[in-house]
Amino acid sequence: MTTALLVLSTALLPLGLFLPSLETTQFAFWRGEHSIIGVGISLLEGEEYLLAGAVWSFSVIFPTAKLVWMWRLNQRTGELSRPMIRRLEWFGKWSMGDVFIIALIVFSARSNSILDVSIAPGLIAFSLSVFFAMMASGGIASREAQPSD
Numbered sequence: 001m002t003t004a005l006l007v008l009s010t011a012l013l014p015l016g017l018f019l020p021s022l023e024t025t026q027f028a029f030w031r032g033e034h035s036i037i038g039v040g041i042s043l044l045e046g047e048e049y050l051l052a053g054a055v056w057s058f059s060v061i062f063p064t065a066k067l068v069w070m071w072r073l074n075q076r077t078g079e080l081s082r083p084m085i086r087r088l089e090w091f092g093k094w095s096m097g098d099v100f101i102i103a104l105i106v107f108s109a110r111s112n113s114i115l116d117v118s119i120a121p122g123l124i125a126f127s128l129s130v131f132f133a134m135m136a137s138g139g140i141a142s143r144e145a146q147p148s149d
Helices: 002-018 036-045 049-075 082-095 097-110 121-141
Strands: 022-026 030-034 115-119
Touching: 002 036, 002 049, 002 121, 030 036, 036 049, 049 082, 049 121, 082 121
Parallel strands: none
Antiparallel strands: 022 030, 022 115
């Protein structure tokens, strides 16, 4: 089951990053589609380095690193050591920032009265990738070596 969840999460992550995540309409005439990668690139081009770093870190780097670590742990046989599980938990804590970043982007765009924002397929794929990774993480963590009494 864990491997299937990892396959789904791994397949959905690039779709979530590159497909349009948000569709915007400005003044009811101009429409735009924005992917997570596109937002990161736009922020870099606009010299918004701190925000770009947050988007890239929490939406690309941490989820990818977490999936790589989970695949590595999933390939191991037997119980996993506590330090391995701690690293998985660390990735999990930091990679939850991706959901926070997307929520901030949607909130800030919706608070603008001349811009209408709707969710696009990329955001759904990204959210499902995060959800399946969390489920797989639980399956992997359950293989932790139990301390002896």
